[in-house]
Amino acid sequence: MQQLSVSTENRWEEWGHAPLPAMFARPDGYAVVGHDRRGEIVRLTTPDPAKAAAFAAGLLRTDDAVRSEGPRAWSSEAERVLREAGWHPGRAVDTTGWKQQLEQDGFRFHVAAEDFLREFGELVVGHGGAGITRAREPFDLDPLLALGEADRFDEWGEEIGHHLFPVGELAGGFLGLDEDGELYVVDDWPGRFGRMPEAMENLVLGVMPVHMPEPKSTGAPE
Numbered sequence: 728m729q730q731l732s733v734s735t736e737n738r739w740e741e742w743g744h745a746p747l748p749a750m751f752a753r754p755d756g757y758a759v760v761g762h763d764r765r766g767e768i769v770r771l772t773t774p775d776p777a778k779a780a781a782f783a784a785g786l787l788r789t790d791d792a793v794r795s796e797g798p799r800a801w802s803s804e805a806e807r808v809l810r811e812a813g814w815h816p817g818r819a820v821d822t823t824g825w826k827q828q829l830e831q832d833g834f835r836f837h838v839a840a841e842d843f844l845r846e847f848g849e850l851v852v853g854h855g856g857a858g859i860t861r862a863r864e865p866f867d868l869d870p871l872l873a874l875g876e877a878d879r880f881d882e883w884g885e886e887i888g889h890h891l892f893p894v895g896e897l898a899g900g901f902l903g904l905d906e907d908g909e910l911y912v913v914d915d916w917p918g919r920f921g922r923m924p925e926a927m928e929n930l931v932l933g934v935m936p937v938h939m940p941e942p943k944s945t946g947a948p949e
Contacts, residue, residue, distance in 0.1 A: 761786035812850040833877030837906045840892035858933010868895035
C-alpha cells in the first residue's frame with residue numbers, strides 16, 4: 728500500500744498531529760481519509776485517482792482544515808467503541824503497579840505513558856471488521872503483556888530516537904507510546920498511528936499505521 732499524507736510541517740514525523748487528509752493507493756482503487764468541519768471521520772473509496780485527489784483537495788479547502796492542537800471530542804463511532812470497552816470522561820486508574828513491574832523488567836516509564844494508562848489502561852476492544860484503510864483489529868491495553876520485551880522496545884526506541892513504553896497489545900504486535908504521546912505498533916518493524924488523541928481514533932477506526940523509515944542498522948532487532 729502506498730500513502731500520501733498532508734502536514735502543516737516540513738517533516739514526515741508530523742503526520743497524524745492534525746486532522747488533515749491522507750490518500751491511499753490500493754490494488755482495488757484509491758481511498759481518502761479526512762475530517763469534516765465537525766471533526767467527524769469522512770472517507771471516499773474510488774477507482775478514479777483524479778476523483779480521489781479532488782476529494783482530498785476539497786477537504787484541505789474547508790475553513791477549518793488546519794486546526795490548532797487542543798481538546799477535541801471523539802468521533803461518534805470512536806466514542807461508542809471506547810465507551811463499550813469501559814472508557815468514560817474523567818476515567819482514572821491506578822498505574823503504580825504497572826510502573827513498578829515494568830521498570831523492574833527494564834522499561835523506562837515517562838509522563839505520556841502514565842497519562843495514557845491512567846485514562847485507557849485495562850480497556851479491551853474486541854471488535855473487528857472493516858475499517859477505514861485496514862481491517863479493525865482487537866486490542867488489549869494491558870501494558871504487562873509486554874513483560875520480557877524490554878530489549879525489543881529499547882532497540883526500536885534507539886532506531887527512532889524516542890523512549891518507547893508498552894501500553895498494550897494489538898493483533899499485529901505490541902503497542903508502545905513515546906514521550907511525546909506518539910502511539911506505535913511494535914513488532915518486527917515499528918508503525919506509527921500518530922499522536923494522541925488522534926492516534927486513538929486511528930487505532931479504533933482502522934487506519935493503517937505509517938511504516939517507519941528503514942532502520943539504520945543492517946536488520947531489524949531480533
